[in-house]
Amino acid sequence: MPDAATTFEVREHSEQIRVIGIKGDITAGSEDVLMDAYARASGDGVRAIVLSFTELDYMNSGGIGLLVTLLVRAQRQRQRVLAFGLSDHYRQIFELTRLDEAVGIHDSEEEALAAAR
Amino acid sequence: MNEQSEQQAAARDAASWAKSVSHLNVSEVPEGALNLNVEGRRLASPIQGFGKMWQKTYQVRLPSERVSASEVIVTWKQRFPDFWPDGNRFYAPLTGIEPGEVALLNMTLPGRMKLSTGVMVLYADEESFTLMTPQGHMFAGWITFSATELDGETVAQAQVLMRASDPIYEVGLALGGHRQEDRFWEHTLTGLAAAFEQEVEVDTQVVCVDRKRQWSKWRNVWHSAAIRSTLHTLGAPGRIARNWLRQS
Numbered sequence: 001m002p003d004a005a006t007t008f009e010v011r012e013h014s015e016q017i018r019v020i021g022i023k024g025d026i027t028a029g030s031e032d033v034l035m036d037a038y039a040r041a042s043g044d045g046v047r048a049i050v051l052s053f054t055e056l057d058y059m060n061s062g063g064i065g066l067l068v069t070l071l072v073r074a075q076r077q078r079q080r081v082l083a084f085g086l087s088d089h090y091r092q093i094f095e096l097t098r099l100d101e102a103v104g105i106h107d108s109e110e111e112a113l114a115a116a117r
Numbered sequence: 118m119n120e121q122s123e124q125q126a127a128a129r130d131a132a133s134w135a136k137s138v139s140h141l142n143v144s145e146v147p148e149g150a151l152n153l154n155v156e157g158r159r160l161a162s163p164i165q166g167f168g169k170m171w172q173k174t175y176q177v178r179l180p181s182e183r184v185s186a187s188e189v190i191v192t193w194k195q196r197f198p199d200f201w202p203d204g205n206r207f208y209a210p211l212t213g214i215e216p217g218e219v220a221l222l223n224m225t226l227p228g229r230m231k232l233s234t235g236v237m238v239l240y241a242d243e244e245s246f247t248l249m250t251p252q253g254h255m256f257a258g259w260i261t262f263s264a265t266e267l268d269g270e271t272v273a274q275a276q277v278l279m280r281a282s283d284p285i286y287e288v289g290l291a292l293g294g295h296r297q298e299d300r301f302w303e304h305t306l307t308g309l310a311a312a313f314e315q316e317v318e319v320d321t322q323v324v325c326v327d328r329k330r331q332w333s334k335w336r337n338v339w340h341s342a343a344i345r346s347t348l349h350t351l352g353a354p355g356r357i358a359r360n361w362l363r364q365s
Binding site: 028058059060061062065068069071072076089092093095096097098099101102 | 127130131133134135136137138159160161162163164165170172239240242245247249259261263276278326327329
């Protein structure tokens with residue numbers, strides 16, 4: 001079921017780097033909007049996708065599954081995936097699910113962008 | 118959302134997820150179960166797996182005027198082992214399907230090979246629950262069981278996101294393992310529907326999310342629960358003889 005409360009805003013930081021701002025909830029119902037945001041973010045020459053979690057309200061295990069799928073798509077395009085703005089709770093979830101081994105996690109947008117360059 | 122409701126939502130969210138653990142710990146081993154491949158193991162997501170990445174979705178549709186989504190999840194959690202096919206055993210944790218609990222499993226693989234493994238409850242709330250596999254399990258990933266009400270129907274769903282853990286399991290999946298897994302979850306969902314006196318067809322959808330194998334993960338074979346379970350079985354006569362000699 002689509003989650004109307006969720007929005008994914010795509011920002012162009014540079015030719016190689018795009019930022020996807022996640023606002024609301026990420027659940028299995030967010031698949032279409034998240035993959036649409038990734039498609040908009042992922043143009044020719046994009047080498048890094050930076051996910052902003054500063055406005056994330058809630059994420060369940062279906063949402064983590066979607067992030068794994070996004071990661072696979074990005075890896076296919078030889079893009080790195082980075083993240084910032086995760087609360088301590090969701091940092092722990094990334095560690096628990098070992099998503100942190102494939103997604104670079106940073107404290108701030110500046111750090112994530114610096115790492116993406 | 119005001120501050121109080123935000124705090125309530127955060128607390129509910131935190132309560133639904135397992136606490137972070139580096140290695141699994143089995144608090145109690147039920148009679149008949151074997152804690153050979155779970156204690157001390159790390160969890161393994163599809164990122165750590167070897168084979169192609171698959172998303173498999175199994176669904177049954179029940180009339181929502183007879184069965185609500187919350188009833189489905191309550192029943193599924195309470196009677197989870199009852200719906201498994203013969204020859205496979207899920208040793209439910211004493212506290213039930215709760216976040217962070219570890220369950221031991223005895224499975225039968227193609228060729229009647231026995232395998233002892235386990236799962237951890239990664240996430241559980243009133244609408245869904247997710248089980249995640251440890252290193253050595255035949256697949257690296259998780260399976261989410263959920264129920265939603267949509268257009269007068271309650272849709273009960275099991276969705277697997279996984280890669281075969283190592284090259285041997287990858288071959289096994291290609292040689293009948295996928296079909297066996299499909300039958301396994303179709304049997305489970307048929308049993309769940311039967312618990313509500315419904316006879317329904319299972320809708321199965323299989324998507325290959327990533328066709329690439331992660332060759333850098335071939336070393337996962339060292340953790341293989343299948344190999345360790347087989348060696349354990351082959352060593353049984355020796356253990357019996359040693360115990361007998363010790364006692365006499």
